[in-house]
Amino acid sequence: MRGKNKWSNIYLVLVFAVLYAPIFYLMFYSFNSGGSMRDFESFTLDYYKEVFADTRLLIIVLNTFVIALLSAAISTILGVIGAIAIHHVRSNRPKQTLLTLNNVLIVSPDVIIGASFLILFTMIGIKLGFVSVLLSHIAFSVPIVVIMVLPKLQEMSTTLIDAARDLGASSWQVLARVVLPFIKPGIFAGFFMALTYSLDDFAVTFFVTGNGFSTLSVEIYSRARQGVSLSINALSTLIFLFTIILVVGYYFINQRNVKSPVKEGRG
Template sequence: MLKKAGVKLYTFIIFLFLYAPIIALIIFSFNNSRTMGVWKGFTFKWYLQLFHNRRILRALYYTVLIAISSAVISTIVGTISSIAIYKLKGFKKKLTLNITNLPVLNPDIVTGIALMSLFTFLSIKLGLLSMLLAHITFGIPYVILSVLPKLKQLPTNLEDAALDLGATPRYTLRKVILPLIKPGIASGFLMAFTMSIDDFVISFFTAGPGVTNLSIEVYSMAKRGIKPEINALSTLMFLVVLFLLLIINRKDSKGGGKKFEEI
């Protein structure tokens, strides 16, 4: 009994430590004070002012636009690259994997400076295009790392069996390979999307005048003081993500139940 109580207490402390900052942020998004140090009553005014703050809304627009665009392109390129890497053998495969892992292991500040130097050398104006290309660059390795394990789980003779049954290589890829590695593709997309929204350092070095995302906007606000509208926006983003996770988990549980019934 004591052991179970200790485990429950330890789990509670861990979750409290992880989610206490988020809970505090949500509570103070309804605070009637501009500072988080004093509670001056309950209000919704920061949520109303959020939709009138053009600067924050513009940063949110660029954040979502770049995150979705880079995640989609990274997923397509990363999936194709994963299949190509999976078919390589020996030294070529090891070398390609090591090169692919470099952007993940490389410090963000090095990647950011390198990309900024490259864009300047190629006379690419820093702005929306440069930031999008930068996010695609560091998103592709995460997709590859998510898709490759799913490819390794496939039977080695699966493609040959499909070809022996009369399927063309393109049909085999579209109807056999891709459906089986779909969970890895979805995980890679979510990883690329999350990393894009979360990124600051690389975005800071590759963003141009007039183009900014939420992380850069919050950083610039920190010098003058974080506005309460950011708390409201963060709360809304957290609730949207939580809602999407609940929907996905509900669909997965229903799908698992149907598959169990079929078996």
């Protein structure tokens, strides 16, 4: 058993090394004063200063975070409503059909989703820009939230709801004081997943952005096509660190949510 565990640990280390090596390579050369990704000359923060001095880039960063936060918040609300609705479907066949339709949106290629939204917005006359990007991000984030919330709903015992109703709670009170607190970890997980998907998305956003509006992923792609610039490395490093902060923040929130019921039970 020890031998198997040893080889499995080595395998995991190799997998993570392959996954993270390009990222650390990019981060390392973001501090290179030589201006290339071959020979490291000396340490510098000039490229980070260049990023923060670029007014247009800062506006794009603001656009990206506004889109991500709005789409994550709206999709979380819609996703929770959708998950509760699916959970309350009694018949097995309609429930499986709804779950399949939800999952198809998750596994569908981003290129197809982006092209479909482009055609839809063109047909109904929505101008490509902030609104089109926001609507498309909400659309592909809602199924993610549904997938995160449904398992928590399935874990919840029906006796909790029955007890609340026996005590005279209305449907709204049951939802607000029993259901939502119980599925709160799933709601947080769905929100953070929607937020990170929105921040990272390129394919769908590329199709639905218009002139005068852009997000970080599209901007990095445009700059990378113009040639190697270590300001791209600096910008990518900042985005990666922000994503790490989000993941760590979600971890601590989730740990606190797990410990809270334990403390309440002991009390």
